[in-house]
Amino acid sequence: MSEGRSHILDSGYIITNDTLASDVIGRRVEVNGEYATVRFSGIVPPVAGCWLGVEWDNPERGKHDGSHEGTVYFKCRHPTGGSFVRPNKVNFGIDFLTAVKNRYVLEDGPEEDGKEQIVIIGSKPVETIGFDSVIKQQSQLSKLQDISLRNCAVSCAGEKGGIAKACPNIRKVDLSKNLLSSWDEVIHIADQLRHLEVLNLSENKLQCPSGSASLTGTFSALKVLVLNRTGITWAEVLQCASACPVLEELYLGSNNIIISQRPTDVLQTVKLLDLSSNHLIDESQLFLIAYLPRLEQLILSDIGISSIHFPDAGIGCKTSMFPNLQYLVVNDNQISQWSFINELDKLQSLHALSCIRNPLTEGDKAAQTTRQLIIAKIGQLRTLNKCEILPEERRGAELDYRKAFGNEWKKAGGHQDPDRNRPDEEFLAAHPRYQLLCLTLKIKCPNQLDQKVLEKQLPDSMTIQKVKGLLSRLLKVPVSDLLLAYESPKVSCPAKYKVKLTSPHYDIKFLCKTSLILNGRPYILSSRVTCCLGEST
């Protein structure tokens, strides 16, 4: 352990039995690096003296469940989660300001004479540069903005107003792995830090605040709240969040949370929500948070989810849930069905996905194929597994997808002729985007009256040049003689509107998405494109 620990142990003891206050029950304590909660204080016959009954965070550390020789002194969740320890072995922690001073200010000053301290480790000296100035700078507590008190045995706020006086400018506080036992202490600390923006309370077991009224205004500037491994419940999260009017990022990893109610009037500003390693979350609970208006990033790693289905949207439609969700992380889950990926296509704004270490992606298939399929199945995806999807990659993926499932599509009733194209429900459910990947092109040849109107389904990424090549083969006309024009059925002008297709490198999808301004009104060309084919003169 670091040198800093021993300082805390020295100053942090509550040694004599007399000083043990009655409110010791419920306090968080540390004994030789292990963390525990005090459940009992008093005499345990036949052994003389005062004992503390503690429940360890690590259940293997203890010996019993709180009973001794038939008497139940306290109860533990785990049969070997409890122990009795002598109060003088227990570290009850120190107050916030002492911890800050321990870490940032040196009370004993061999270094304060301005010389750089030389530490000898092994046989070689460790040269240090600038340590004295760093110490000097850090010891000006009032200027500190970003402090980290991880593992510093902080248990209480200390004297009222003391923090506000000593270090009022703190914006980021890391209080993870400390001995804070209730939200009240956190509130006492936070009340004095009016600029507090980032608060990390991970690995503290916090009890509910005593009165909800005291919360208001405490976290008025807080933007990031980290509550990993705190054992917090959803109700408590909502209660705390109600005091954070501008909260943007909320981390709730490893808490065994069950989302029990819909957040109303709280969490409305949250942009990032991390629910990873909460194994009790399931699909239906996610729908409770589906309408957070600003939610952009949702981290659902390692929650054991295997399926999702947005009930409000049919095949090929967009759901109204998660309206702003842009980035979804579903690493380390149990996703094994493609239907999961199909459903993600329904999210309106999703453009980044991270989906690794799932049965679906870890299977015997090549990773490359899986990636291609995911790209083809989610139309608006721009980043997959933190790799940008370039247009060429998407084009390749969609073409391969078309190719790979072409036979299946025909078997299911698909046909190139749109009138006879009736793939069954099963296929549509399995491949909702398949049909959208190509356009039906009606090809008319006004100059050759005997030629029937041709209909072709083409991938929408096909370029004009390729279409020309195809047509020249179909109609046996040299490419140089082809003149393509484009007619939209939606445009109902007196004179049929035609766009001459001259630039060979545009793809046909581009054409369909281009809106034309015609007679001052915008027209969006439909996905059913008619191409007029004329011969050049």
Place this chain on the structure above:
Amino acid sequence: MARRRGWGGGRVPGRPAGAGTVPAGLCQAEGACQRRPAAAVIRGFENGGCAAAGQSESGRRLLGDAQSRPPRRPAAGSPEEPREGAQVACREHGELAFNSDSTSKECLSIHVGQAGVQIGDACWELYCLEHEIQPDGTIPDRKQRDPLEDADTEEQANASFDTFFCETRAGKHVPRALFVDLEPTVVDGIRAGRYRALFHPEQLLSGKEDAANNYARGRYSVGSGVIDLVLERTRKLAKQCSGLQGFLIFRSFGGGTGSGLTSLLVERLSVEFGRKTKLEFSVHPAPRVSTAVVEPYNAVLTTHSTLEHADCTFLVDNEAVYDVCHRKLGVERPSYASINRLLAQAASAVTASLRFQGPLNVDLVEFQTNLVPFPRVHFPVTALAPVVSADRAFHEPLSVADITAACFEPSGHLVRCDPRRGRYMACCLLYRGDVAPREVNAAIAAVKARDSVRFVDWCPTGFKVGINSQPPRATPGGDLAPVRRAVCTLSNSTAVVEAWARLDHRFDLMYAKRAFLHWYLREGMEEGEFSEAREDLAALEQDYREVGQSLSCKDGWREGRR
């Protein structure tokens, strides 16, 4: 062997006697008088068009230096004393210089070839973020934005980035950087990119005909046509500096421009800017992935020709960085963009001490003195920690002890080599952010307790540690999580010989059959150059083996080779 008086050159304590430099006793006496004319020559050359006032001011300061202060550095003895004195003096005068030579300040970055330019792009993006410079070069009014900021910290922050940015009269901050490539596409990427307004068009140089992965083209046929222009632009940038400290050169060993043009450039820079230091960030050919078949040829040739000129070369290799991105950041197939962002973090960590100077911070120069025990043995391995992906930002404990330990894992290194197999000659740890000194001591003690960190027995010091209070920044939208503290280790370890041995082996395989040689001969090179370069590399490998040996068998140490 060129003997310059650069950062690492002539003032290494513990250099074997008769090493060819000025002997220790002479150095002190000559230091002052030798330095002055040299500086004056360069000054006259640099400040040709500058205002007379500035010139006289710096002239006075220079004179003052020579009279009132001990010469730059006694060759032996305690190296800390003069710096300490100078620092105190500087503080008193409210100056920010803290090298004892108060005129040396600015650093010019030169980015050569595709790799160099792309890394440069990522680097400058990060530097701008760290100094809160907008993409157009302006700085939003700190007072307005941040009423809490103290006046003195603001002043300090403003003054500190002078080394890397040049402020125009209009209040724009222009990087002291030059981007050079023999073909236009990569530089065009910057010209059209988000930071296009940051650079002056003259800083972005591109040719029309590329080097085609050919050292000979980069150096002779194509490169020789542009070198004069490159030097002219370099001079122009140098002219804007009040006291140029040195050059940072970013390039790859494998590419044609990176290898060929750089070797030509550093030779010319040595001639023109004799005593200025040249630090390199070089992308070493990766063991398994390679972009060009002739990479080993290029790398060996360029190493041979720059070995005597560069003062310190920080090696990274694509495969190691790719692996770090893949494993630690969870990027499925890291693109050059992700790799470059990570490299930019490394470059930023190394240069942080130069950019955020001021009395509170540490100086790279001091570390370099420790890092380079012999002029040829100047290839420190870089390692970076923590590397945490953005979606795991608050999941991992990132205490000082954790990140220090991570830096000594082979997986954290940016070059493929196993430091456990070699011996350390020097190891520098550059901490950034919220780091308390006593935690550092404990963390280093923990690392030292491992068997894997072994030092050579002839080197008196072990670790050298610095803390820079500026926390690292993460590029928004990048893969890295924003962290409160980070550490970058630079270790000159004999393990890096692994990388050289691998390279030489690949060279030998091709050269035995004279494969692909005609591409070089066609551009006017001779076979002799190849064998000479290969011999030099063999000697370098030998050098590393010899420094790794214990003192008793060190008699065979050869100095002044070639």
